[in-house]
Amino acid sequence: MPCASVVELIQLKMDSEDRLQEYQFIKKTCGQGVGQNSLLLDVLKGLSVDELLEIDSHQFLHTLATEDEILEFLQLKHLFAVQATLEVLTGKQPGGRGSACAVADVDYDGNQMIIDAEIDVDVITEQIKACSGCKGG
Numbered sequence: 001m002p003c004a005s006v007v008e009l010i011q012l013k014m015d016s017e018d019r020l021q022e023y024q025f026i027k028k029t030c031g032q033g034v035g036q037n038s039l040l041l042d043v044l045k046g047l048s049v050d051e052l053l054e055i056d057s058h059q060f061l062h063t064l065a066t067e068d069e070i071l072e073f074l075q076l077k078h079l080f081a082v083q084a085t086l087e088v089l090t091g092k093q094p095g096g097r098g099s100a101c102a103v104a105d106v107d108y109d110g111n112q113m114i115i116d117a118e119i120d121v122d123v124i125t126e127q128i129k130a131c132s133g134c135k136g137g
């Protein structure tokens with residue numbers, strides 16, 4: 001049974017050169033993955049913060065090319081969640097109430113930065129609808 005929470009959690013792990021190494025995107029209430037925990041890791045791993053923020057959703061979907069509307073929606077949801085987190089981290093977005101992302105914690109040990117954040121699903125869903133990427137939207 002699907003849960004009714006509209007907040008999800010994301011954790012990004014960046015290396016010392018600000019390149020994505022891992023991420024997890026899960027539901028806050030039950031801890032289950034959003035689709036899959038790291039649906040786009042194979043595609044996004046190793047990209048820098050700037051490269052991740054420059055990804056255009058239309059080109060991205062064209063590159064991944066799927067006919068599965070649910071998978072396409074989840075791919076955009078993951079992409080926008082990663083980008084929203086990095087936008088707050090870099091100061092491009094303020095975060096907080098009404099924002100797509102609110103960063104909860106940033107930890108850096110000299111080798112790796114771990115960013116924990118909350119993603120407002122309603123805001124992300126509106127971004128997906130606005131980009132018209134999801135054929136089901």
